[in-house]
Amino acid sequence: MTAFLALLRRDLSVAGRNAGPLLLATLTQPVLVVLVFGNILPRLHLVADEFRTVMVPGLMSITMLMAGVQGVLMPLSTDLSGSREVDERLLAPISVLGVAFEKVVAGAIHAGTAGMLALPAMMLLMHRVTGVDVHPRYELLLPLVVLCGLLSAAFGLTLGTQVQPRFSGLLFAVVLGPLMLFGCAYYPWTGLSVLGLFQYVFLLNPLVFMSEAMRMAVTPDVPHMPLPLMLGGLLGFTALFTMLGARSFEKRTIL
């Protein structure tokens, strides 16, 4: 446990020193989307007022997914690079799975912080816009942010250990892009009932559960996925990606 906490402390203090660029990387997207879709387009009467309410939790979940994935993926690519900086940490008195899980926890803290910063940033941008119906229920928000953070970081660990760094550009275009578009960030999952059974295909996308979780916690008045399904999805995907990621981390590091 000592080694686990020391590793976590190291990762958080390094992240803290790079706070500026990290913030910029995680907050640029939601802030700009809010500016365009939450402020400019509604004034031009090009989007419905409800859209602004719907997209706030969606953008939080996207922010967390990106922060979690990047928070694990970027350091991991240095760790597993030619110089193998990870070896030093693997020589610490902690199991290899412990090192992998530490990465998930550090990434989750990164993701959660990004999500919790994105919310007030978006609210600030829309504070003079009418028709936005955001009432965070913090007692729900905090535990759900933790879960979403863990899921994002575990996903990052899986991607980071299975995809070679030179393909990471492709990863963002081919994997994360579609996940975001079909992640129920800009529309509620319950509304997809118009698609018939296709609604359930969306459940293959982990971001759907994150978006719905944020929807429930931040905009309680918008219809959202039933709680058991949502929790099942969040926990299930977190467990799956943690297992897959940890296993391939071990494969990549211990020859």
Place this chain on the structure above:
Amino acid sequence: MTVSPVLCVENLVKTYAGSRKAPPVEAVRGLSFSVEAGEFFGLLGPNGAGKSTTLGCITTLVRLTGGRILVDGVDVGKRPIEARRRIAVVPQVRNLDRDLSVREVLTYHGRYFGLPAEEREARADRLLREMQVADKADAKPLTLSGGMQQRVMIARALIHDPKVLLLDEPTTGLDPQARRQLWDTLRELHARGLTVILTTHYMEEADRLCQRLAIVDHGRILNLDTPASLKKSLPGGHILDLWARSEAPLLPRLSKLPGVLRTETLADASGADVERLRLFVDARDGLLDRVLHEVREGGGEVRHISLTQPSLEDVYIHLTGRELRE
């Protein structure tokens, strides 16, 4: 007083699994040796001999395919976390944490091993001084020269007070000054009682530093002894190099002489005027005379002759052959 081995490697086997494109690689094929506490031990061998894999297995970063390794009585395969507390590694590739300062590299490493704050700060101070990098304490590791990074890696390795220090080709890529400085450092650490194990393919390094040496090739130990005994292990214990021009081939006649135990042709003599031969001889009285006589008998002429004690390199080449690796 009997000293107990601090490291026991028993029938170590490591086969890297193949893939669709590459066949499996048998890197280590049944390697055994043990190192006494306080010993300076070396693994000497060409590239791809299995040295680094062996070191990887000892340091828990490579999974064993077969055999057993005990570090201070702890089975590395079964209790890797316990084993890691007893060993320290200076890897071949410089892998200092680039996001931390030199000082933090040491203190964080101390944290990983659960050292209390005061102790890790004190040890970091002491090691930075001893490794002569105290003035770089606040610098980022990547701004340091190769030799300095190497010394920081040694300092990092020592912070948790290990029983065995393992170094994988520590002087590769260092200039002669930095190399000598590193040798002094290692000698001093050894003099203080630390067990040091290093891999190298530099003969001079192995000869000067190591008390015992294992010459490794193709995943096996070819010979294991003190450098002095290894040198004596060559047939005859002496080397006679002879360059001569001759009408008739010299080798068949010279190899029949009493005292000549083994012969080698040094360079491809075909088409060349001069034959270059190496004879492994026991240097008995009159041998040189008989060799010279033999050359003249055949109508030949000696261009160069020398009788020397074998160097470690001679032993190494004798055991591992001359063909180029990689």
